[in-house]
Amino acid sequence: MHILGNGFLARNLRPIADRHPDTVVLAAGVSWASCTSEEEFARERSLLADTARRCAATGRRLLFFSTSSAGLYGPLDRPAREDGPATPSTAYGAHKLAQEELLRASGADHLILRLSHLVGPGQPEHQLLPTLVRHTREGTVRVHRGATRDLIAVADVITVIDRLLGLGLRSGTVNVASGTAVPVMDIVEHLRLRLNGAARVEQVDAGPIHPHTVSVEKLHRLLPGTGTPGAGPSYYRGVLDAYTASAAPA
Template structure:
């Protein structure tokens, strides 16, 4: 596998570089769900167009990473499914959907993966868990009461990608997520406890949640059943995240004390 990019996902994909030699993984571009930079969107569009043209000419498969988060499925009635019509509800979601359509029309062999919220060491500061950790360390964290997020360990994502590519799927779109969403209030509670922090919670009556369908993923990759997705899975990966964070910073982190 050739990997385009050097960010969080690209680094985690490196164990696959000696496998799937006919695949180009485009692990670069916009990864900030709340970002709305037209310049960044344009750069990613140009990169995808150029990479798809090269793959079509070389007869290689392009692995493209889209999103299964709120921006894509937030308005879905029932679980978000790959084959159902989608109405994105954020500029980021609309951008990713437009890129999917560009790739489908490019003539390049491809596989599109719509990802949940990845969890793992050394995530970019703008992603969900590092953002919450930063706010906790500052002593106050903003919590949307109604929000919930589908979390999945990036190591499990890489293992699933390896198995999906072995199937030689063509022109398919697959959700790669846990299939269940954890309330953001619970995520914050577990981060706070695991990091030994105290902070003021600033609640906002906002936020959305949705369920990502993983029926197609389970049918294609029975290995997924062994991952035991659900509430216990989310608790485990959050515990792994906080242990790694504490270890990387030399011990427990202490923030501003406040009232929860």
């Protein structure tokens, strides 16, 4: 496995790099879901186009990471499926969907994984969990009323990636998520239990929020058995416990 990138996901992929020599992994690019920078998007488009061109020429498989968030799928009244509609509601979601389309048209063998919210040691400080942990410790957390997030441990994601690549898949799109839309208030309450029971929680209205659940039917069909993460609605608690233990102050 040839890994392009040096960030959170790239670092976690390194232990399995020697297991998939036919695969190029694009683990670089925009990591801010709130990003609206056309310059950043253009840089990632160029990197993907160049990488896909090389993979098509050499016969190597390209692994690309997209998002399974509502930013890509848009508002739905049912779990978001890979073969269902996608009407992006954010600039980042629209960018990721366009990247997927670019890759499919490139002629390169590929696998697209639409990831939910990864959690693990060393993730960027601007992402959800580090922000919530920091604010909980500081004593005040602001939460958008009705917001939900699908959390999945990065270690479980790496296991899933290893197993999916081992199947020899050379086309297709797969959601990689727990399949449970956890209310952010429940996440914060669990963090308060572990970190600072006195932290004050402020709920703010951010306009209409549509519950967003990610379908993991395809993932479980491809990887049946106990090795697939997200078994049960309490999965997120274990993810949070492991993260808070790793993020304990020195």
